[in-house]
Amino acid sequence: MHPAPHDSPRIRLQANLQGLHERIEAARLRGPHAAEHAELIVVTKSQEPQIYAPLVAAGVRAIGENRVQAASARKPGAPPELIWHGIGHLQRNKAALAVATFDVFHALDSLRLAERLDAVLADASRSWPVYLQVNAAEDPAKGGWRPTEALGALEALASLRHLTPIGFMTMGAQAAQVSDLRRTFRTLREVRDEAVRRGVGDTAPSGLSMGMSSDFEIAIEEGATAVRVGRAVFAGVSMSDVSAPGADDGVGQPNGREPS
Numbered sequence: 001m002h003p004a005p006h007d008s009p010r011i012r013l014q015a016n017l018q019g020l021h022e023r024i025e026a027a028r029l030r031g032p033h034a035a036e037h038a039e040l041i042v043v044t045k046s047q048e049p050q051i052y053a054p055l056v057a058a059g060v061r062a063i064g065e066n067r068v069q070a071a072s073a074r075k076p077g078a079p080p081e082l083i084w085h086g087i088g089h090l091q092r093n094k095a096a097l098a099v100a101t102f103d104v105f106h107a108l109d110s111l112r113l114a115e116r117l118d119a120v121l122a123d124a125s126r127s128w129p130v131y132l133q134v135n136a137a138e139d140p141a142k143g144g145w146r147p148t149e150a151l152g153a154l155e156a157l158a159s160l161r162h163l164t165p166i167g168f169m170t171m172g173a174q175a176a177q178v179s180d181l182r183r184t185f186r187t188l189r190e191v192r193d194e195a196v197r198r199g200v201g202d203t204a205p206s207g208l209s210m211g212m213s214s215d216f217e218i219a220i221e222e223g224a225t226a227v228r229v230g231r232a233v234f235a236g237v238s239m240s241d242v243s244a245p246g247a248d249d250g251v252g253q254p255n256g257r258e259p260s
Helices: 009-030 049-057 068-077 092-101 111-124 147-157 178-198 216-221
Strands: 039-043 062-065 083-086 104-108 128-133 163-169 207-209 226-229
Touching: 009 039, 009 049, 009 216, 049 068, 062 068, 068 083, 068 092, 083 092, 092 111, 104 111, 104 163, 111 128, 111 147, 111 163, 128 147, 147 163, 147 178, 163 178, 178 207, 178 216, 207 226, 216 226
Parallel strands: 039 062, 039 226, 062 083, 083 104, 104 128, 128 163, 163 207
Antiparallel strands: none
């Protein structure tokens, strides 16, 4: 027997997404530094490829993948409406694959990687939106520029014509206290604000990609314009049920707009 409509895993997925959008909006309204809009990027790295169609049916367009090889293998069979965000560390020898796979890249963490990407993009005659990864928590386990180095890195990127910096990205330290997380996200916001104030780079990089399942509400209160959430999206959703025939009872069509 198939699940009853009220138990449909696709309905649970849609309910999870609706709940997340409500939490995002509540955090945005109570945060004195919150942005006018915060995009939800659904992290699908631990899900089976069959999840993409139900996500599109639920209105999702932006998805995040950590590993470029896995994303490259998944993308051909996924709905074309999806916008692919690369959110994990990238090795320089995979630059060409990343450019061919991702629409946006959140983890630009060194000038050497930037130069390699720019060379690949020049051959492809295209530009690529990127976030500079900043180790705002100054966590030795994480990569990226230190906050004091971020504006210098942004200035250096101005000579690379095929990368388009659109903002900064960071991650909070694992098991950090709320006060530490808030300090991390505030630090990134201050880096962004100073870059905009000084006019560093060709365009103002206004984006702040920060916040995951455990801390996205704090990140939004501190100004996040994009949050990367996976676990909270898929809570209680069984992949075997999602992919079963008839498991889409009660869900809208794939051309539905992204929930807001």
